[in-house]
Amino acid sequence: MPAAEPLASPPVVPGSARPLAADGRPSLIGLDVDALSDIVRPLDGGDAKRVRLRARQLFHWIHHRGAADFGSMSTLPEKLRRSLANGFSVARPEIVAAQVSADGTRKWLLRFADGQQVESVFIPEEDRGALCISTQVGCTLACTFCHTGTMPLVRNLGPAEILAQILVARDALGEWPVPGEGGGAVRRLLTNIVVMGMGEPLFNYDNIAAALRLAMDDAGLAFSRRRITLSTSGVVPRIEQCGRELGVGLAISLHAVRDELRDEIVPINRKWNIEALLDACRRYPNRRPITFEYVMLAGVNDSDDDARALVRLLADVPAKVNLIPFNPWPGAPYACSSNNRIRAFAAIVEAGGHASPVRTPRGRDIDAACGQLKTSSIRRRRTPGDAAAGPAGCAPMSVTAL
């Protein structure tokens, strides 16, 4: 299969208000202060300074305080709030399904204004929690171990649709700053963002960059770039740009150490092979170790020779290896390596000088494999009463915290 060409739909122009929820009104979520100034100017009048002040207040309410309606924006004049409510929206996308695992993992299936759906997953750890967000509806890349890879790419997500996944998670976790609690000094469960849900983020670079800039804005969601990690299957020309412009952590879906095998299980390798990918990693401007994701597929990529080859490949790359037990989804063509095999593989990689934690599968009691909640939701709609979505898998890409 040839490697897919990048964009199947044009990027949304950052700063343009488009409907996000079913109410059809253009959403102000995902707009920066400049774009909000353009919205406020004809509604509120006043000089440039006043317009800028109102736009900053509006930005604060939407992206820092998490206001989901204009009525609660108490620092804005009532007339402006009414005008905004007449023409715009800060409503969230519809939550089609929300699941909570016994281990605390949460998953949401969201529906946007045009009916398209994506998933996001929250994975709590003892002292932090990571939200895994999606960047495309479906994916072009068809990695053979990935459930999302079985879904054709429908379109890219815009900045608001990417950002809204974070807003929905903060809503559910109750983590918006409350007045009187130190202006935001609440303890947060959602501390990290991992861009490794549905889709290849670097095939939707402009939109993910716009969304992450807003997520990192101190006046808004204020995530440190050190707490954001973007995972790519290997879109080599965008990797350095991502590091230079966004400075976020990088993860690579490696999964194979020989081109012959990687061509098959991560087909983008036919366009940019392992050598080109590792060259890009060596040039990545961020000095933090790069995380290499390696899904353990029984009898496919899990031999001692594979482990030794992995150590050689990463010899001059600041790297950490995440070993991910494969958790099969219905129809998956692979089985997971045995625990003994995974341990033996990890020991070789550790002895080679790279940390290689084995990720604990999360959310096994919910539809936690990337793309699985969406598929089972569709199945349930077609077959009322069919709740047998099967044992949820832990997606290689989505349900592993970094």
Ligand code: SF4
């Ligand atoms: S692993 Fe990522 S890039 Fe590959 S098919 Fe799945 S979502 Fe797409």
